[in-house]
Amino acid sequence: MNTEIRLAIPHDAAAISQVIIQSLRQSNAQDYPPDVIAQVEKSFSTESILTLMNQRQVFVATVDHQIVATASLDRDVVRSVFVAPDHQGFGLGRTLMTTLQSIAHDANIKVLRVPSSITAEGFYLKLGFRKTRDEFHGAERTIIMDLRLSPD
Template structure:
């Protein structure tokens, strides 16, 4: 597998949107009702991704130059970590998280926080994050986790 982690560019917005929507529909839909998935999807259109790129450091993982995963860093908060379901379990999420941790350390950030989905909680636990609390946004449960780096 020829993978690479790099900063996202504007040309990646549509591909990032596709990765996120596919992940929501195939992975997160196992843990959340359809109305929650549909609401969350609305925040990840290509246009919304472009707007997020101006507010966060957005990274992508590519395989053979195709975007298959994404993650972003918003100061000390990890956001929008998604791996295309066909590429999950290959270490791309771990590579993205290692990149975010490195960027955070370089920025002298001591603690990273992540609002985790139910689906991703186990992933973050394996990376050393600990649960701080649950938050609810209607029917959507988010697990707030953190890790000292």
């Protein structure tokens, strides 16, 4: 199994969209009602991914040259970490997060933040993030978490 972490390119947008929507429908749907999943999906169309690629550093994880995971860094905020359901549990999310943490550290970012889904809260806790508060957008609960990268 040949795995690679790399910066996303525009040609990747459709595959990134597919990974995110698949993950939302199979993994996140266990923690959120269908109307919330449908609403979140709208933010991850191919066109939306292309727009996000101009605003953030978007990374992909590939297995045998197929995109199976993604994560992005928006200054000091980790966003859109998704692993295709059939590739979850093999360390791809952790590897993507290590990449983002390294880039943030090199950019002299002291605290990395993440708006976590209910589904991903345990994942971020295992990586050392701590919960700071909950935010609600209608029925959608987001857990705001942070990780100190370097002492003050």
